[in-house]
Amino acid sequence: MSSCSTRKKIKKGKSIKQEKKNVINIALAGNPNVGKSVIFNQLTGLSQTIGNWPGKTVEKMEGHLDFLNYRFNIVDLPGIYSLSTYSLEEIISRKYIVSENVDAIINVIDATNLERNLFLTYQLLELRVPVILGINQMDILHKRNLDIDFKRMEEIFKLPVVPLVAVHGVGVHQLLEKVIEIHKKYHQDVMKDVKLKGELNKSELINDIESKSEDMDLKRISIKQFFKFPDLHQILSFGKEIEEKIQSLRELIEKNRNIIKELPYPSRFISIKLLENDEEIVDFFKSKEGLIEILEKVEQYRKELEDFHGEDINTIISSEIYNNIRKIVDQVLIPKSKTKKKRNTLPDLIDHLTTHSILGYFILTLVIFGIYTFTFNIGDFIGSLIDDAFSIWTNQIHSEFGSDNLLIEIFWDGAMGGFIGAISGVLVYVAPFFLTIEILQDSGYLPRAAFLMDKIMHVMGVHGKTIITMILGFGCNVPACAGCRIMETEREKKISMALTSLIPCAATMTVVLGLVGRYLGLYWLMVLFVINFVVILIVGRILNKLLPGECTELIMEMHEYRKPNVKVILKQTWLRTKEFVYKALPIIVILGFFLEVLLILNALAPLNFVLTPITVYWLGLPAVTGIFLIYGILRKELTLVLLSIFAQNLGLTVAQLLTPAQMIIFSLVTMLYIPCLATIIIIAKLSSWKYALQISLLEISLAILIGGFLHFIFIIFSFI
Amino acid sequence: MRYLSECENGEEVTVIRVNAGFKAKQRLANLGIVPGIKIIKKNSAPLRGPIEIIVKGTSLVIGRGLASKILVSNTNN
Numbered sequence: 001m002s003s004c005s006t007r008k009k010i011k012k013g014k015s016i017k018q019e020k021k022n023v024i025n026i027a028l029a030g031n032p033n034v035g036k037s038v039i040f041n042q043l044t045g046l047s048q049t050i051g052n053w054p055g056k057t058v059e060k061m062e063g064h065l066d067f068l069n070y071r072f073n074i075v076d077l078p079g080i081y082s083l084s085t086y087s088l089e090e091i092i093s094r095k096y097i098v099s100e101n102v103d104a105i106i107n108v109i110d111a112t113n114l115e116r117n118l119f120l121t122y123q124l125l126e127l128r129v130p131v132i133l134g135i136n137q138m139d140i141l142h143k144r145n146l147d148i149d150f151k152r153m154e155e156i157f158k159l160p161v162v163p164l165v166a167v168h169g170v171g172v173h174q175l176l177e178k179v180i181e182i183h184k185k186y187h188q189d190v191m192k193d194v195k196l197k198g199e200l201n202k203s204e205l206i207n208d209i210e211s212k213s214e215d216m217d218l219k220r221i222s223i224k225q226f227f228k229f230p231d232l233h234q235i236l237s238f239g240k241e242i243e244e245k246i247q248s249l250r251e252l253i254e255k256n257r258n259i260i261k262e263l264p265y266p267s268r269f270i271s272i273k274l275l276e277n278d279e280e281i282v283d284f285f286k287s288k289e290g291l292i293e294i295l296e297k298v299e300q301y302r303k304e305l306e307d308f309h310g311e312d313i314n315t316i317i318s319s320e321i322y323n324n325i326r327k328i329v330d331q332v333l334i335p336k337s338k339t340k341k342k343r344n345t346l347p348d349l350i351d352h353l354t355t356h357s358i359l360g361y362f363i364l365t366l367v368i369f370g371i372y373t374f375t376f377n378i379g380d381f382i383g384s385l386i387d388d389a390f391s392i393w394t395n396q397i398h399s400e401f402g403s404d405n406l407l408i409e410i411f412w413d414g415a416m417g418g419f420i421g422a423i424s425g426v427l428v429y430v431a432p433f434f435l436t437i438e439i440l441q442d443s444g445y446l447p448r449a450a451f452l453m454d455k456i457m458h459v460m461g462v463h464g465k466t467i468i469t470m471i472l473g474f475g476c477n478v479p480a481c482a483g484c485r486i487m488e489t490e491r492e493k494k495i496s497m498a499l500t501s502l503i504p505c506a507a508t509m510t511v512v513l514g515l516v517g518r519y520l521g522l523y524w525l526m527v528l529f530v531i532n533f534v535v536i537l538i539v540g541r542i543l544n545k546l547l548p549g550e551c552t553e554l555i556m557e558m559h560e561y562r563k564p565n566v567k568v569i570l571k572q573t574w575l576r577t578k579e580f581v582y583k584a585l586p587i588i589v590i591l592g593f594f595l596e597v598l599l600i601l602n603a604l605a606p607l608n609f610v611l612t613p614i615t616v617y618w619l620g621l622p623a624v625t626g627i628f629l630i631y632g633i634l635r636k637e638l639t640l641v642l643l644s645i646f647a648q649n650l651g652l653t654v655a656q657l658l659t660p661a662q663m664i665i666f667s668l669v670t671m672l673y674i675p676c677l678a679t680i681i682i683i684a685k686l687s688s689w690k691y692a693l694q695i696s697l698l699e700i701s702l703a704i705l706i707g708g709f710l711h712f713i714f715i716i717f718s719f720i
Numbered sequence: 721m722r723y724l725s726e727c728e729n730g731e732e733v734t735v736i737r738v739n740a741g742f743k744a745k746q747r748l749a750n751l752g753i754v755p756g757i758k759i760i761k762k763n764s765a766p767l768r769g770p771i772e773i774i775v776k777g778t779s780l781v782i783g784r785g786l787a788s789k790i791l792v793s794n795t796n797n
Binding site for chain 1: 749750
């Protein structure tokens, strides 16, 4: 029995080893907008998945690729400028890079912006992990009559440097070949090690390492363990007085390595970050006993340096790094020819128009209108086709089994109806909407909107970037709220989600246009929009007061306009839609099913009665609207759809059922009273259920308050 | 000497000092906005909105509040 299980163990161990043999894990790192996601797309195709970093609201993009007998697992790290603790993205990235999950880093660098991009490279080099430099957008650099001396660059960095034109796939697979070279070299090193030791053969050594790795609760051996990082002190060194202090700190850290071993960074990196007063690392040192001495030393050194240079430490260190980079750039960036080519002026013209102080706002309005019409028309067209097909099936099934069969009602009308409803009412809007976002994002328009609106957004306690998610909200609140993860701090994420959830989406618009727009005209439509935006302003002000912290200032890169890449856009749209189908749709269907069942069983009928004080007396609406509003939580346009059906059954039109005042109040309440179910779920996922419920309650109270206020104004005016 | 927020569009100036808080200052330094660096004020948004500058050949937008904490002087050509 026992021998049998041992044999099994060995077999299992072997097969795992074979699988492991050729697996290489790489991470893509780089500044935002350097074409990292294009490279990621080229490499991973449709194998990508979007997830979240554990417990974090930052997106994790993963994918894999089989290439030359190797399985590459690739993670696309968020776009960052540095490895400090400025944003969650930076902290996540640096922790991941030094973790055992990564064998090599591909650092994507924008050739047209070498200096700023190399700043991140410098930080990566301090982590002493295998790095391959991919210099992207070489075609654009050539157009500017410049070139890069790659041979010189490899000599300087002592690491592989690969020229790329990612949009055309040039050089992309060469990156992987370089990774394989490093991987092979590591195997050779293992063999050398074996020969030196003499007493072990290779497989035993690997077994040995693996059992050690298992002991350390590691699942695999990383190339990093064998990677001999090149000696780069010539390019990485700071001025003498800083270097001396780093050296002294390193010695102290090495002495206390056993206390600091949970901090997986190289001692030099820790020393620099200690001097920079890095939150994560300083907090770690504070949490451990026996490290106070080092912190005191750090304080002293920092003060000495700041006094010496007359600047704060971050400025000193950043300046020194930029000086070092400058020297490298001077050597590697070379003019190509003397003839000057004409610069393409179209992007500049578009930039000028879209940031113009008057035209800019006009274009912004057009863009919002464009998103809305596109999303709505496509969604409405496909959605109604699906709904029509479903109602034909429903009629057939009802005529076959009888329409008052409880099982049929629950499983067909409830479950199937909920599923179809989620597709025809949500998915068909979400998919075309993703397409419009991707186009706007890829072309570079969205930062321009943030630029124009920053001032106004500050009133609500957030900076200009929130306008991006709010613009997206006009299409559909669900993905727009998910987009709030681009905000830098938790506080801004929370406020942005609340504001975005109040934007009238395509579905809400159908109600407002179908009632007020159709029967009462443009004037009242404008009144409703003004009220909606005043409410957004009020909610912003309230949250700005309530949530602790201050509004951060906008610091944002505004890259040049470029022609959107069709392939990337389609892939991203597909990926986002897929993520939505897998993650959000099931919850919508399940909760929708429960609500549907409650309605079928008429369990909610008493609700109309319970809601009467609010709906009838306070808001002045017919009692039956209570249940329509409950339905509306599922899909906002249902409030009007059900109202129309109800009117039809009575042989009336909606205009005969509701007075103009009631139409206005009903539309207003629909606009404001609660984010739809899917939006609430997204808000809960990005923050917490508590916050999602708080937002819902706030919006319900505001809707009731303002609706009632309007009702009484109408009463007063009717007397006059 | 004056603050970046007071510069005219198209002016090239040299950064003298950044008086912002720790985080914002670190961010700006990481993006290359350190004393001695030359920047061009390209544009500013209406209603006293944020400011667009060109640093090391790329456009950067910074909030007006932050721009009024960046001390600059005329660049000597």
